[in-house]
Amino acid sequence: MKITIIGSGNAATVLAKLCVQQGHSIVQIISRNEEKGKNLAQNFNAQYIPLNGTVNKNIEIVLVAITDSVFPKALDGLNFGSIPVFHTGGAVSMNVLRNTTTNYGVLYPLQSLSAEVEEIPTIPFLIEANSENSFKILNEFANTLSNNVTKVLEFKRLRLHAAAAIANNFTNYLYTCAKTYCDNEELDFNLLKPLILETANRIQNNDPEKVQTGPAKRQDVYTLGKHLQLFSEYPKLRTLYTRMTESIMHG
Template identity: 35%
Template sequence: MKVVCIGSGNVATHFSNAFKANGAELMQVWSKNQNHAAELAKATGAMPISDLKKIDPTADLYLIAVKDDAIPEVVEALNAVQGIVAHTSGATDINVFAESGMNFGVLYPLQTFSKQKALDFKNVPLCIEAKDQETLDALKSIARMLSPLVYEVNSEKRRILHLSAVFACNFVNHLYALSNDILAKNDLDFEILRPLIMETAEKVQDAFPADVQTGPAIRNDEQTIVKHKELLKDMPELKDIYETLSKSIKKTH
């Protein structure tokens, strides 16, 4: 199978490496930044390009892994290609392709990606959608090259998944960063929190999150909550977050 990767960021990098590892030929890597394209192309044996007009029209798959607001521009430039064109966005509707006349679809990986951290794509859920059944079947076969966790999810449901992922991943990681800020200001090391973070993540592997909630808010331990808020008196933004989350926990339980 021949693949053209449009993008050179975190998602593009992991997809390209996964396709290469599973026997696909990476024909080209496109990026507005030629150096970024060259870096990923070198790792995957592809040709780097920075001009959308130079994209080879004979590939089997054109994977669009760029920022959401750049997708329409890329779609417009791919009107002469022969293969399936699929974007990887969780928040962009499949209708972005509606006027294109191409074989199009969505190949959305429900995972967090960083270039510097390798991951096993076989553990990545892939959510697919396509213009018609024939394209969907082809996209399903492509997805199963990479992962056994393939789900048919329409645009509306995919947006809900993406929203849930922001709460479960992006917001949680931001809270880790805020925790680190609190520790650093008090000469404490984030390392001491890592076992707690791992235990919290492991609990929800076989339990519903609401069933394993702990902490002062669920216990209605107002004495501890008051002490915590006193510690945050010089950090009003963190105090607001603390109060909002504590209120949400109490309301939920």
């Protein structure tokens, strides 16, 4: 399919790569960031146009891959007639697109996307559309990109988006805290990586609550006290450790 992508960040870049890998062609890149937009367009032999530029009417699908917070301002003045337009936002209603086309919906990639990663990870897509016709187009297109496509309505998508922030963003922040502590104490953070991988692997086939381990789970007050002493020079980390411990111990 001939595709126009609005955006030039991580999601736009990964989706462009994925589309091309699956035999689609990127015709246009529309971006408010001229430098990034032109670079992305050049990578896929596409045309770059600014937000107020002339849109190619021969395209078959428009993908809007921009930061949630810039909706709907970024779409002002854009109208694609009946060309299907799908945005990738996890926390944005599909109705922000209703003034841009008669066929619209959401193609939300439930995955952490980075433009720098060469090998694209498995991406589950959550989809929703404004009509049966729009959904048919979206569903067929999404299934060319992934074997994991699920119809999810807005209220559930938003809740999954929130759960993803906890499972992914918060977890990575904890890794950052652990690495900073290791660096300050001249410890090798790499020694923790097998543990991190083992924990992630365990939850693939188990309820996370059932595989929780550690001194907080065991109610090991002695070890918890020793850890808190070590964190006496790191007040923010000590507070975080205390709150996480209380949450694990008391649910």
